[in-house]
Amino acid sequence: MEDVGDGYYAEYPYRRRPRPALRMLEDVAPLPASFVRTEGAYKVPVDGRGGTGRPVPSHPGYDVVGYDGPAAADAYDDDVLAADGAAYASIKLSLLRYAAISGLGGTVLVDLLRGPDLAAIYAAGAAAGVGYLYLLGIKTDTVGGADAKFGSGVSNVRFLLPVAVLVAVAVVNVAGGDDANPVSSPGTFSVVTPGQFGAAMIGFLTYRAPLFASQLAPVVSESLVDILPGSAAMAVRLASDAKRGGGGADLPPSPTPPRDDDLVTVLLVSGPEGTGKTTLVNRLLEEDDRFVRPILVDRISDGVKFERLESRGEFLEVDAAGRYGLSKEGILEAAKKYATAAGGNGGAEMPAKVVVVDADVTLAKKLVNLSGARLVGVWIGLDDIDKFESLLKAKIASGGIGIPDGETEDAVLRAKVRQVVKDIEFGVVSGVFEFTILNEDIGESVRQLKEAASYCFTT
Structure with missing residues (x-):
């Protein structure tokens, strides 16, 4: 390098x-x-x-x-592989279905605006677009396998589909004779009209419409959040996060909700920037051994697992240096691991452990939809927005908050204060935080945090 x-x-x-x-x-x-x-x-x-x-x-x-070399068999999990295969099949089917629906809708629209002749050509182009996606799926299915060459050869037929539609239109035009041919001056390169060409090509490209819509939806959603007033915007944001997080879809199918006995208790400590929540969490961990940190995946010591989880988007958070990643399993399995280590093998009862997550608001939003966990939420804040502003000014002056090129200190400060207000709205609207601590005195705040954390051991 x-x-x-x-x-x-x-x-x-x-x-x-x-x-x-x-x-x-x-x-x-x-x-x-x-x-x-x-x-x-x-x-x-x-x-x-x-x-x-x-x-x-x-x-x-x-x-x-x-050393006998890498053990490839341990590089993947059969259950995860099966789940990924099912998700991939579902995505393929959805793409084909949405492309077909878009083509049908476009055909009806062209029929109303330009008549049945162009509508038929548009429908043929849309069908070619669906066929293009299907053949592309064949190539994707066979990549890296024994049938890769065969799949690639079959898939290449997709490039001929729009040409086939135009050839069919040209044949129909010529076969109809001079009286029925819509082309006024037929020639080698003028066997279809511009309208027919446009209908065929636009119909073929209709399969892209669902793809564009899926890409634009998050942008439109974020723009809507910026336009709406505070509480309404927060409600829309939470609904969007819940939808992206699956809304509990990771839970195993069951006619009844899981019992509290099946849930892992997690102490979630969150709040806006500059409230000192990390200091409070560190004090709690130092003074009460019933609480432990989540298990992080180290890129250096466990690089294969880190790269696999990162490529699958399974990390809830990665530190600024890009070395440590926090996953769902790192939270849910930490309590069991530390309790087993503390209990030893002597048959003694294992001491109860609770995982503490020191989360900024971005991470807290992801944990709202964490399946398999019982959250005990503690919000750390200040009692006046002016105090937030003073702390942010001090961090800017000390270099803790950088000033991007082309920006001023006032502009950065205003942006940070706006973010604090949004974070506070989340803390109020989300319903996750049963306890609120206004961190004015560190000793009193630690006492309040310990009191709130004691509820982790109640049912």
Whole structure:
């Protein structure tokens, strides 16, 4: 990788990419690195004392004794693979169905506006668009498999479908004779009218309409949120988040809701920026061993799992350095893991543990729809918006909040205050937070947090 300075290493540009080189595993050493998204490079510890500036490995070399190579069978989960396959099949069917519905609607509209002749051509073009999607699905189904070459060959037929529609229209025009041919001066390249060509091509491209609609829907939703007043906008935002989160669709099918015994208790501590909630959470964890942090996935120590969860979009949050990821399982399994470790194997009763999630409002919105969890919500805030403004001003002055190029301190401050107001609206409207702590005195706030957290052990 290319040394870009200050311990950052980035991939070479495409044209400068070096040729790969083979090295014996015994001759290389593991190198700790964290990807920093803002730099687009990996941060690597370097030797600054000797003046060499060379990367410092975490160990002298890899332990290759008894190493037989990667175990590919452990790289995937059968249940997850089956679920992904079912989701993929559902997406394919939805695309075909929506394309067909769009084509039918367009045909009816063309029939009303331009007559049945052009409507028939439009319908043929729309049918070709549905066929295009179907054949494209065949290629996707066979990628990477033994039938990849066959699937690619069959799929290439899709490029001929719109041409076939135009050829059919031209044949009908010519076969009808001069009296029935709508083309006034037939020639080699003028066997269909512009109207017929437009109807066929627009009909063929109708399959793209559902795709555009699905991409524009989130943008329209966000614009609606910005237009509506505070509480109404928050209600729309929560409904949208619930829909994206599945609204509890991850729960196993059952005629009755799950019992409280089946739920994992999670203490959710959230609030706007600058309220000191992280300090309160740290104090709670230090002074009460019944509470534990979630289990995070480390990109360095468990890179395969990290990349898999990241590619599937299963992380609820990834830290700013891009190294640690928080998943649903990291929250739900932490209590069991720490309780088992504390209980040991001596048969003694395992002490109860509760996971504490120190969440900003963005993460809290995702946890509202966390299936399998019983949330005990604590909101950390201040009693005056002017106090938020003072804290934000202090962070801007100290450099804790950066000023983007082309922006002013006042503009950044106003944007941050608006965000605080939106966060407070969420805290009020969401119904998640049973307890509110106005963090004025750290000692009193810790006492109130402990009192609220004690409700995690009640049923």
